[in-house]
Amino acid sequence: MKLLSYLSIGLLLAGCQYFDKGGPQADAVARVGKMYLYQANLQGLVPEGSSPEDSLQRTKAYIDTWIRQHLIILEAEEQLRPEQKDFSDKLEDYRLSLLRYRFETEILAPQMDTSIDEKVVETYYNANKEQFELRRALMKGRFVKVELKAPKQDKLRRLLLSKREKDAEALADYCFQYAFSSQLPDTNWVYVDEVMRGMDPDLIQQFNFTSHQTVQTVEDSLFRYFLVTKAHRSVGEPSPLSFEVFNIRSLILLQRRQEFIERYYQERYRKAQEEKKIEIYALTR
Secondary structure, three states, rough: HHHHHHHHHHHHOOOOOOOEEOOOOEEEEEOOOOOEEEHHHOOOOOOOOEEEEEEEEHHHOOOOOOOOHHHHHHHHHHHHHHHHHHHHHHHHHHHHHHHHHHHHHHHHHHHHOOOOOOOHHHHHHOOOOOHHOOOOOEEEEEEEEEOOOOHHHHHHHHHHHHOOHHHHHHHHHHHHEEEEEEEEOOOOOOHHHOOOOOHHHHHHHHOOOOOOOOOOEOEEEEEOEEEEEEEEEOOOOOOOOOHHHHHHHHHHHHHHHHHHHHHHHHHHHHHHHOOOOOOOOOOOO
């Protein structure tokens, strides 16, 4: 009998967060003031296959949460003054801002020219270099972290300096087998602290990042770190143009969008005046 009761509760009580301010009905499971929670409002709360004990526990927890939340609402309704509970102006302002956002995003923005050639990006970069001052160092190069006892480290040194495609494949294979971490593509700028994540900062400072196309190594009690740099930018230097292309395009598009929308509204205002769709009446004192 007890098992059947648990099963009945588990099947009936499950849920979504709804309440009724009307009078009580036969299937009401909780009340706070004039707000009622019904069994029909709780469908889906208990996952299929749940045990009767889990179903009962989950249901009780949900009902308790519902009661606590609506007690706060009841307190607010009783203690706030009518003008403190009137949100009609705020709701209307919010609706209007959502309408404007939806109109600008879905109607106006698709009409805007989004093509940006390389010359435009370069011109923006040269005119705004102070915006791209680095706060984290960058590098191009290769980095490999292996155990001190890792095999074939002489081969690793040779592969790190090689520019042959076949050796690049061999290097990737070596790192797959023996490296704890590695950064192998050397054509893109990457943040030094991301490449050498977890490495002792004092060890990182032992690398000479301006010494290019040579294999440098440092080690601690467990690992040896191999570095070959092709280029480097320090904190405070301008970030490379190639590293900022995406950001610059985004900034240009944002500026272009703002200007496009402002021109649109100005033109619509002018036309509305011509078509006498707007009037400004004399102000009365």
